[in-house]
Every structure is written in structure tokens, then in C-alpha cells.
Amino acid sequence: MTWLAQWAGYLPQMMSGLGVSLLIAGISIAAGYPLGLALSMMVSAKNLAVRTLGLAVVEIGRGAPALVILYLFYYGLPKFGIAFESITAACLALTWNAAAYSSEIMRAGIQSVARGQTEASNALGISQRDTFFRVVMPQGMRSAIPGLMGVAIQMFQGTSLAYAIAVPELMKSAYNIGSQDFNYLQIFALAGICYAVISMPATWITVFFEKRLARHA
Amino acid sequence: MTVSATTDEARASHVGIKLNNISKRYGDHVVLDDVSLNVEPGTVTALIGPSGAGKSTFLRCINLLERPDSGTIRVAGHTIEPGKNVSARDLAALRRSVGMVFQSFNLFPHMTALKNVSFPQQRVLGRSKEEADERSMQLLERVGLKEKAGQHPGRCSGGQQQRIAIARALALDPSIMLFDEPTSALDPEVGLEVLSVMRELAADGMTMVVVTHEMQFARDVSDTLVVMADCKIIEQGDPRAIMSDPQETRTRRFLRAVLER
Structure with missing residues (x-):
């Protein structure tokens, strides 16, 4: 009972932290997925320079831990006179992360589209551009949806890293509360529940979509 | 490759197909060895x-889904010589006059039957x-599938999908239709629906080239029978004559296998 009472007291401050976490996740997903699509196209491009650049961005984004990229943006770039606010740095780093991971998922989805689709479109005289954007991509994206939703959940949980550069997100709120009255167990348990309350339904939705797509495949 | 395109539809429809000395290889593997073929306009050729x-x-060399290594292709007023680049624009012009139907239908699964037939018209012809x-509905009616217009391909049988695919190709008003084993993926009974649509098309005077294992269709509908073996045309001519009295041993062996099973 005491825990519930304590939690109720913590909740307002935790909610503002959760809001910041959701905002960062939302921005990095909204910006990361279109960038991911662009990267997936670059990686499959004929032009070697374009392909190499795309590969480099994707491999760094996937190969380096998000925390390293976060630190590079926040602590590293000021060396070149580029300074960001902590929340901006967090959004940028996680956007890169989201773009890199989503690009590979989209590329796999696009590659899974049967070759006959492109051939039929070519045989009809439909332009390369329309063939990609209207025939191949919509089908590829369909099979990429579950994976992309997985990345979205991962991004939301990844916002906890922003704690390390003092962004007032959920973890930071929890830590602040904990450092006032030292009820770390209660407060971090509550933080865990806050993350789970968002992530678990999102996972269920993903599973639902996977089943639906499998049924119509 | 160079394409000299004539937009003169009347002239184009009198040209048919002329393929000269087509060769194609993948590495060391020869697929086509100096093959030539003439298709008169308004005729049906069974391969x-x-x-x-x-x-x-x-x-597939006819509409350049495969690029031959050498040879000349003359299709409905477009002349193509391999060896040089062909612009996307010329390629589109060539493909606009040639419709193609595939063994695996290749309808766009994310579009309804109607959209499958309408989308290429909007994009390619700018309708x-x-x-x-309106045109799509006419064609869907012609292939007997007006009531399927709002359905996605996944909800249609194989035979229905193939007839939609035929309507999709016809919607661009091609002067030539290519069929790549159009009934091979279908149950024999279902294949009949597709064959009857093709018979009607032939009767209407469409220039058709059909790769097929349907010997009955080849005998009854085609004007010219072309027998290929080992990367070459080994025999061609009147279908009844070849089927009753093949000149080549290889043809005889093949016909015995398909006709006397």
C-alpha cells in the first residue's frame, strides 16, 4: 500500500519525463524512417559513391552503440563549434540509429518482393520510378511493418540513454526523485512499469500485425 | 542500342515482328544461338x-526483358540493335506496343483487379x-470478370488472375501480345478459361506469340508452329503438317513425348 501511495506521489513528475521520452522517440522515428528509406535506396544504388556513402552511414549507425553516437553529438561536435542542446543531440543520435536499423529492414522487405512484379511492370512500360514507388515499395513496406514496429519499440526504450546527457526524460526523472528520498527500488520499479506500459501493448500490436499480414500473404 | 520509333499506329500494325540472328549467353552458357523469326501481323505463332x-x-527478347547479346529486333515499327544503350523513353515506346502475359500472372497484389488494369493506363498512356x-471495365467484362473488379488478386482463382492479367496487357492497346506459358501454372480445367480468351483474341486478329505446352491450342489456333530445341529453331511451319509429319528426329521425339502420353 505504501508503494502505491508513493508511486501516486511520484507520478506527476514521472509523467513529464515519460512525455519527453515519447517526444524523443516520436521525433527519431518520424525522421529516422524516411531517412532509412533513403539509405536503403542508396545502399542498393548503382552509383558506387552513393552506395558507399549509404553503407557507411548504415554500418556506423548499426555498428556503434547509440550511447557512443549520443556522446559524439553532445560532447564531440562542440569541438568543431557545433553545439546542440541535450534534447536535440538525443534526437539526432537516435534518428541516426533508427535510420540505420530501419533501412536494413526496408531493404530486406523491398528485396523480398518477387522479381515477377518488376518484370510485369517493365513489360507494361511503366517507368522505373513508378515501378519502384508504386509497385515494389508498397509491397516491400508491407512485409517490413512488423520489423519497423520492433525498431520503434527499441527506439522508445533507447531514449533512456539520453539520461546520460541530462535530458529530463523518464530515467532522469526517476533518478532525480530517487536522489531526494533514496527510495530507489520503488522509483526504478515504477520507471520500469512506465516503459513496459508503452512497450508491451506496442509488442502486442506488432504481433497482431504479423498475424494479419501472414494471413493475407 | 538504338530505337527508331514511329508513332504511326497504322504502319506499326502492319509490321509484326522480325527477329534476326538473335544470340544470348550467360557467361559460357549459350541460351540462344543465332535465332531468327518472322511473325506476320495478325497471325498467331506457337513456340x-x-x-x-x-x-x-x-x-522475352522481343520486349527486351532479356537483352540479347547480338542480333536485330524489329517490333511494331521499332528497330533495336543490341550493342548500344537504349534510352528509357525508347524502351517504354517499344513496350507500349507489346503486351505480355506471364506464367505466374504477376498481378500487383496490393491493387484491386480494376486498379491492376487501370494503373498502367494512367501511368503509361496518361489516361x-x-x-x-471505363476501359478497364470493358476489358474485365470481355474476359468475363466484371464482378471481380473490386477484389484483390489474392481473392481470385489462378484462371481469373490470368484473365485479369490479359485484360491489363490489352488495356494499353498493344499491337502484339506475348504469352509465356500462360496456362502452365493452372489446373487443366481452369486453363480452358484462359485459352478461350486467347482464342477470341486470335480470332479478332491480334498478333500473338505464345510459348506453350498446350498442343491442342497450338494445332487449332496457331498459324505458324515453331519448334525450338537446344537454343535453336529446328523446325517451323504449318502446325498440322509438323504435328502429323515432323521432319526432324528431335521434333518427332518431342511430339511423341507430349502427344502420346
């Missing part, structure tokens, strides 16, 4: 032969949605 003979590859839909 038969054992698998691996190069029939499909040869058919408005209303014009395109």
Missing part, C-alpha cells in the same frame, strides 16, 4: 519445345482515372 530450349528467353476505369 513449342523441350524445357531449356530457350523458348521463354527468346520470347484519366475515369477513362482508364
